[in-house]
Amino acid sequence: MSTAEETDGDSTPWGEVTPEAARRLLVAAVEAFAERGYHATTTRDIAGRAGMSPAALYIHYKTKEELLHRISRIGHDRALLLLETAAGRDGTAAERLADAVRSFVSWHAERHTTARVVQYELEALGDEHRVEIVALRRRTDAVVRRIIGDGVRAGEFDVPDVPGTTLAVLSLCIDVARWFNAQGSRTPEEVGTLYADLVLRMVGARK
Amino acid sequence: MSTAEETDGDSTPWGEVTPEAARRLLVAAVEAFAERGYHATTTRDIAGRAGMSPAALYIHYKTKEELLHRISRIGHDRALLLLETAAGRDGTAAERLADAVRSFVSWHAERHTTARVVQYELEALGDEHRVEIVALRRRTDAVVRRIIGDGVRAGEFDVPDVPGTTLAVLSLCIDVARWFNAQGSRTPEEVGTLYADLVLRMVGARK
DNA sequence: CGCGAACCTGAGCAAGCGCTTAGAGCGCTC
DNA sequence: GAGCGCTCTAAGCGCTTGCTCAGGTTCGCG
Numbered sequence: 001m002s003t004a005e006e007t008d009g010d011s012t013p014w015g016e017v018t019p020e021a022a023r024r025l026l027v028a029a030v031e032a033f034a035e036r037g038y039h040a041t042t043t044r045d046i047a048g049r050a051g052m053s054p055a056a057l058y059i060h061y062k063t064k065e066e067l068l069h070r071i072s073r074i075g076h077d078r079a080l081l082l083l084e085t086a087a088g089r090d091g092t093a094a095e096r097l098a099d100a101v102r103s104f105v106s107w108h109a110e111r112h113t114t115a116r117v118v119q120y121e122l123e124a125l126g127d128e129h130r131v132e133i134v135a136l137r138r139r140t141d142a143v144v145r146r147i148i149g150d151g152v153r154a155g156e157f158d159v160p161d162v163p164g165t166t167l168a169v170l171s172l173c174i175d176v177a178r179w180f181n182a183q184g185s186r187t188p189e190e191v192g193t194l195y196a197d198l199v200l201r202m203v204g205a206r207k
Numbered sequence: 208m209s210t211a212e213e214t215d216g217d218s219t220p221w222g223e224v225t226p227e228a229a230r231r232l233l234v235a236a237v238e239a240f241a242e243r244g245y246h247a248t249t250t251r252d253i254a255g256r257a258g259m260s261p262a263a264l265y266i267h268y269k270t271k272e273e274l275l276h277r278i279s280r281i282g283h284d285r286a287l288l289l290l291e292t293a294a295g296r297d298g299t300a301a302e303r304l305a306d307a308v309r310s311f312v313s314w315h316a317e318r319h320t321t322a323r324v325v326q327y328e329l330e331a332l333g334d335e336h337r338v339e340i341v342a343l344r345r346r347t348d349a350v351v352r353r354i355i356g357d358g359v360r361a362g363e364f365d366v367p368d369v370p371g372t373t374l375a376v377l378s379l380c381i382d383v384a385r386w387f388n389a390q391g392s393r394t395p396e397e398v399g400t401l402y403a404d405l406v407l408r409m410v411g412a413r414k
Numbered sequence: 415c416g417c418g419a420a421c422c423t424g425a426g427c428a429a430g431c432g433c434t435t436a437g438a439g440c441g442c443t444c
Numbered sequence: 445g446a447g448c449g450c451t452c453t454a455a456g457c458g459c460t461t462g463c464t465c466a467g468g469t470t471c472g473c474g
Contacts, residue, residue: 021421037330039246043462053423058463060421120327123244164393164401171382172375179378186371194371201408228451250432260453265433267451 013111016074022060024050029067034113038068038124068121069129075118076136082107083143093151094205098196100147101173106192108176115177144170148203158204169199220318223281229267231257236274241320245275245331275328276336282325283343289314290350300358301412305403307354308380313399315383322384351377355410365411376406 017023028049032041043064047054061067086100108115125133145166151157159165176191186194224230235256239248250271254261268274293307315322332340352373358364366372383398393401 019421037244037246039244040331042460044460054462055424055464056422064462124247160404161401164398165405167386168379168402168405171386172379175378175382179374191371194368195375197367198372198375198409201411202405204408226451249430251430261432262434262454263452271432 013114014074017070019060021050021052021056025052025057025060026067026070030071030114030117033068033071033117033121038064038117038121065124065126065129068117068124069126069133071114072118072122072125072129072133073136075114076133076140079104079107079115079118080136080140080143083140087143087147093147093154093156094200097144097147097151097203097205098200100144101169101199102192102196104192105173105176105195106188108173109180109186109188109191112177112180112182115174119174119177141166141170151203151205156205165202169202172199220321221281224277226267228257228259228263232259232264232267233274233277237278237321237324240275240278240324240328245271245324245328272331272333272336275324275331276333276340278321279325279329279332279336279340280343282321283340283347286311286314286322286325287343287347287350290347294350294354300354300361300363301407304351304354304358304410304412305407307351308376308406309399309403311399312380312383312402313395315380316387316393316395316398319384319387319389322381326381326384348373348377358410358412363412372409376409379406 014023014026017026025046029041029046032045032049035041036045043057044054046064046067047057050056057064057067061070082103083100086103087096089096089099091099108119122130122133145162148157148159148162148166148169152159152162173195176195180188180191221230221233224233232253236248236253239252239256242248243252250264251261253271253274254264257263264271264274268277289310290307293310294303296303296306298306315326329337329340352369355364355366355369355373355376359366359369380402383402387395387398
């Protein structure tokens with residue numbers, strides 16, 4: 001944990017953001033956006049949380065919207081990586097689906113501050129940036145749809161409506177970011193396990 | 208449909224809001240809040256959509272936040288009424304749960320513009336108003352939990368974690384407001400039916 | 415030591431914000 | 445038909461917003 005730097009795990013969440021001042025600003029922005037929402041957050045608030053003057057923000061980022069885009073891009077990349085890793089492992093469709101849901105959901109719970117911004121501030125992005133992010137989300141959808149489709153073809157699952165069920169599964173997982181509370185009684189891993197079970201039921205996985 | 212006025216159904220969505228100018232403003236606010244979010248919406252935009260000057264808004268509402276509160280209050284009341292009606296009917300727990308989910312979800316799809324504001328702009332409310340709305344949401348949660356609990360006690364459902372499953376079911380239903388698109392390929396009723404089936408699977412209802 | 419690049423601040427600009435005020439128009443009653 | 449209450453508008457106030465810019469500090473490097 002101390003010497004790890006670019007191992008791409010979750011050890012240093014914003015390790016790819018340099019220099020350090022830019023990372024501090026970005027972390028401050030994540031907190032502020034998650035608490036109040038993008039539009040209700042001022043650049044003065046972000047700079048203040050990072051211990052800087054408002055003008056310092058514009059040395060590292062062209063606009064407030066660019067900050068949101070960086071957060072959204074990195075967050076989507078990480079979430080997609082989690083899903084694709086689980087989907088690519090060996091095992092039955094049920095095992096891969098459970099694994100994917102468990103890691104995707106526990107990430108949304110563990111890092112719910114980031115996830116809230118990533119999942120619910122999409123519409124504040126500018127047109128070009130939004131197009132880029134929407135493409136990532138389509139890949140996310142495709143990964144889940146593929147696992148469910150595999151399970152249906154293998155006779156493991158009973159799913160009358162694959163696209164609809166895919167949508168519902170992803171919607172269920174994403175919404176964890178909205179309600180999860182760190183002070184609550186469940187750990188991120190517990191929520192991940194619960195949700196993996198619920199999703200297996202949704203696709204009619206044989207026990 | 209033509210002569211119905213105060214029958215409390217969904218025939219005249221904002222029928223309880225009078226006078227007509229106040230209703231026009233409220234409908235305009237719902238559209239604007241749903242499209243851009245509360246904080247990104249200006250009072251000039253709301254008044255403009257209602258065909259009035261900005262000052263006209265303040266004859267009918269004390270502040271912009273009061274508008275949001277009225278929308279949120281009426282929307283929560285309606286959604287809660289749908290759930291309680293379904294929950295209070297005769298039938299097995301599975302029938303009541305399916306009924307509740309179907310009507311709750313198809314309302315969120317049909318009136319997704321309103322529902323988006325109601326469900327996702329909670330945090331923009333002032334402290335007192337938010338407390339009031341949160342109380343309504345707890346009642347919503349209690350209704351669903353009760354049906355699921357009934358089903359477990361009757362041996363109809365297999366649910367290891369009732370509070371967790373209740374949370375997941377409501378989360379799934381509510382999130383319909385976020386992704387539903389009127390131009391999409393599914394009707395609100397189709398989504399309601401699909402979701403009722405998925406929820407019955409989640410609670411392990413016997414076929 | 416001298417110099418340039420990188421980083422940051424204090425002050426502030428133009429624009430837009432929520433909301434207020436003075437008064438106009440209109441339909442109602444007595 | 446004068447007076448009154450209700451509804452609405454034009455104008456604008458005070459403030460905050462995202463963002464800029466000239467200048468200062470710090471640092472590595474010759």
